[in-house]
Amino acid sequence: MSKNIRIAPSILSADFARLGEEIRAVDEAGADYIHIDVMDGHFVPNITIGPLVVKALRGFSEKPFDTHLMISPADPYLKNFADAGADIISIHPEAGPDFIGSLKTIKDLGKKAGIVINPGTPVAVLDEVMDIVDLILVMTVNPGFGGQSFIESQLEKITAARALINASGRDIDLEVDGGITPETAKLAIAAGADVLVAGTATFTGGPLRYAENISALRG
Secondary structure, three states, X not given: OOXXXXXXXXXXXXXXXXXXXXXXXXXXXXOOOEEEEEEEOOOOOOEOOOXXXXXXXHHHOXXXXXXXXXXXXXXXXXXXXXXXXXXXXXXXXXXXXXXXXHHHHHHHOOOEEEEEEOOOOOHHHHHHOOOOOOEEEEEOOOOOOOOOOOOHHHHHHHHHHHHHHHHHOOOOEEEEEOOOOHHHHHHHHHHOOOEEEEOHHHHOOOHHHHHHHHHHHHO
């Protein structure tokens, strides 16, 4: 196991009619990050939330807002999400012509920069950004929908990313998102993950279960 395991509940699985209260509840239940899935109906099939909602939610938790941009192009919106209160902004290399420039822009905005690796994205893309990124997010489902099953073939990619992080000597989060349950969490952690995104597994059962659910994911 690597360092301390952190849990980032995905609010995609929360009750959207009471998002603020849901964020406060998972914060109090022990969440380390608040994971916000931003979808544009273009880069991925669904549409979720934008900077105005992020700004409105900011007051409900002081935990880092871990913002995953599944949008293309991302560049015109980076400052908007930064200004709205995002602490970590993660982008896909496929989402724009100059993803390295986008990562540098995120850093220039004073935020942590993340790169997202889809199941079909080669791990070699990381070679160009290990001196820039603060977070690597390995998707263990194809992005765009919640509630999908964990793709075990991506465990090799998690292991490869962990080796790159260790070789870099930098403090880079290795996050895994997709089909995370107490069972698949163990696989991801064993492969080298230290941040787990969990939507359904966190929010199942309502607020009285959140602390128990989060604890179960830590292993």
